Amino acid sequence: MSALPQVHVALLHHPILNRVGEIVTTGVTNLDIHDLARSSRTYGCAGYWIVTPIAEQRAMVSRITAHWRDGDGPGLHPQRAEALSLARVAATLDDVVTAVTDEAGARPRLVGTTARLERATVGYDDLAAELATPGAAPALLLFGTGWGMTAATLAACDMILPPIAASAGRTGYNHLSVRAAAAIVLDRLLGQRR
Secondary structure (H helix, E strand, O other), rough: OOOOOOOOEEEEOOOOEEEOEEEEOOOOHHHHHHHHHHHHHHHHOEEEEOOOOOOOHHHHHHHHHHHHHOOOHHHHHHHHHHHHEEEEEEOOHHHHHHHHHHHHOOOOEEEEEEOOOOOOOOOHHHHHHHOOOOOOOOOEEEEEEOOEEEEHHHHOOOEEOOOHHHHHHOOOOOOOHHHHHHHHHHHHHHOOOO
């Protein structure tokens, strides 16, 4: 069995766009905490980060994850506890980059995702092959809540994946939940192929 690539997932709640293009901070949801942790664990990610500048929401995430790591959670549902052991919280994306750099010994490549047709700079197959290369640099997959990440956040990325609908959608409808989109992206990049 080959070593898993150093891939981290970050769910950004700020700076995020709302439906009219304003920069806002979105609320952390319990579903996102649990479901993205489960997807991250399933695909062998090294970490899952929930990023919000709101101290009360960071405290809420910490309480939820502590329950599953240290409280009654492991005895009630060991698989969920295992998944939530990956979940961490940070105030900013810069904080995540610093933590992953310290952990991995190298700065992670920032990989943006978006539902809007942006400047895709890497395809799924190419990035999957790169991640599977022994000694590959760590990667930090960025997912936005609300109506997506700002242009400035995407511009700071080292690469941007194509929108999911542009790759596979046939209906013209493109409004996946971030949980579903993250699972699809993780499967395309880290899933086993026959």
